Amino acid sequence: MTTTDGQTGTPPDGGGAGGVRVRFAPSPTGSLHVGSARTALYNFLYARHHGGTMVLRIEDTDLKRSTRAHEAGLLRDLAWLGLRADEGPDVGGAYAPYRQSERGGLYEAAVGRLLADGWAYPCFCPQELLDERRQGQLARGLMPKYDRTCLALDPAAVRARLAAGEPAAIRFRVPAGDVTFDDLIHGPISFSSEVIGDFIIKRTDGGYSYNFAVVVDDAGMEITHVIRGEDHITNTARQMMLFAALGRPAPCYGHHSLILAPDGGKLSKRHGATSIGDFRKLGYLPAAMVNYLALLSWHPADEREKFSLTELVEEFDLGRVSRSPAIFDVKKLSWLNGLYIRELTPSQLSDLIAPYLAEAGIEPAPVQREVVAEAVQANLVVLSDAPRYASVFVDHFDLATCPGAESLHTPEAGVVFDLARGVFSAMPAEYLPPLEAKELLLRVVGAAKERGIKGRAVYHPLRVALTGREEGPELFYMVGGLGKGVILARLEAAAAFVAGQ
Numbered sequence: 001m002t003t004t005d006g007q008t009g010t011p012p013d014g015g016g017a018g019g020v021r022v023r024f025a026p027s028p029t030g031s032l033h034v035g036s037a038r039t040a041l042y043n044f045l046y047a048r049h050h051g052g053t054m055v056l057r058i059e060d061t062d063l064k065r066s067t068r069a070h071e072a073g074l075l076r077d078l079a080w081l082g083l084r085a086d087e088g089p090d091v092g093g094a095y096a097p098y099r100q101s102e103r104g105g106l107y108e109a110a111v112g113r114l115l116a117d118g119w120a121y122p123c124f125c126p127q128e129l130l131d132e133r134r135q136g137q138l139a140r141g142l143m144p145k146y147d148r149t150c151l152a153l154d155p156a157a158v159r160a161r162l163a164a165g166e167p168a169a170i171r172f173r174v175p176a177g178d179v180t181f182d183d184l185i186h187g188p189i190s191f192s193s194e195v196i197g198d199f200i201i202k203r204t205d206g207g208y209s210y211n212f213a214v215v216v217d218d219a220g221m222e223i224t225h226v227i228r229g230e231d232h233i234t235n236t237a238r239q240m241m242l243f244a245a246l247g248r249p250a251p252c253y254g255h256h257s258l259i260l261a262p263d264g265g266k267l268s269k270r271h272g273a274t275s276i277g278d279f280r281k282l283g284y285l286p287a288a289m290v291n292y293l294a295l296l297s298w299h300p301a302d303e304r305e306k307f308s309l310t311e312l313v314e315e316f317d318l319g320r321v322s323r324s325p326a327i328f329d330v331k332k333l334s335w336l337n338g339l340y341i342r343e344l345t346p347s348q349l350s351d352l353i354a355p356y357l358a359e360a361g362i363e364p365a366p367v368q369r370e371v372v373a374e375a376v377q378a379n380l381v382v383l384s385d386a387p388r389y390a391s392v393f394v395d396h397f398d399l400a401t402c403p404g405a406e407s408l409h410t411p412e413a414g415v416v417f418d419l420a421r422g423v424f425s426a427m428p429a430e431y432l433p434p435l436e437a438k439e440l441l442l443r444v445v446g447a448a449k450e451r452g453i454k455g456r457a458v459y460h461p462l463r464v465a466l467t468g469r470e471e472g473p474e475l476f477y478m479v480g481g482l483g484k485g486v487i488l489a490r491l492e493a494a495a496a497f498v499a500g501q
């Protein structure tokens, strides 16, 4: 950075002796939004790609809105995504503490230093007066900014007023000149300090401003790269001035675009799920979430769309991050989620869908769980779809009122039911793995074929008899997962139904 005051700060060249250090700095005032999760992801990928360190810093200076419960939620969501930081309030580190609320001494020391070096000054102007002047500037067509009334005060008078206990804020004396930096995503960006008034670094209530605390922390934690949303670009100018005034090199900055809803507006609740917790509850998998968030602005070098976190670490490059706004497309996320669901083993899937099934009152027997999972796997877009497809394993029905029941009144259906009863009564266990169930079903099919009954004439009556529906999972899953007792009872009922009893 260069200012015409002659303050220079050379950004580190991508690591220096200590290597890349990035930070994710959420405020614990709510749950982890997909936009923040993507910021965390890009920082994580950048750190891992360069063999660096990711720091988690909790920006909890807004004491009214920050809570430990929100902080715990952020940590849980980051861990769920697989984005654990190397340093942070939970794991500690050499640059502790990692909560801004615990770093007041460091901010106070930095304020003292800026005051001593003439980079900051106390301001006694009351808010009403500032508002009045602002209105006046606006009325005269001027850009509102602090008019430096208190910079002109006599130092002895300032000391006397402070000693008398008059409340004062501390303002940063903004140097003249341009602030220029080479954004890692946007390229060169320049701000004229003309547009930046002397801003407050410490408020009259004793709190420190965001821009100031961030700089003290980024400097103190030796952050080399700041990757964050482009809503912070204007803050960057202020922050670089502070780095220079503190005699510290500023980090490299990269500002990614924001995530917008398909209607072009800010992504908000009215568009559906927006927080990582919402998506987790709906049954999106962390691998799909991470994959999708990466692709929101980052364009891989080839046509691939499916990337594991490890592959992303390998391939991620800020140079391929687009400057255009990212449009959140839940359909694409769902498509990816389906791909990841298809990759799960029956045991993994049955564990993941168990809570959704339980909530819907579906609690398969332990030996039945994996058959149910496999049976529904191909249909799931999200895990919360599971009850809709799995209910066929537990629903009771009265065959007489089922769709397709009338079509059972054929001579063939009766034969099929008798054959099936013969074969299934020899089932070696209550529930069978799908392959064994398939073998039994094929025996029924073979026996029917010998009697000239084939294809749909076998499968359709069996499906209706066993499930009370005309559609559903592959029939052998039903044979494996319904339970021998249920199967035989339903076949008996079906045989009686076609016999007109």
Ligand code: GLU
Pocket: 025, 026, 027, 059, 214, 227, 228, 232
């Ligand atoms: N706490 C700030 C936020 O959540 C961090 C901004 C930054 O990365 O500097 O927006």
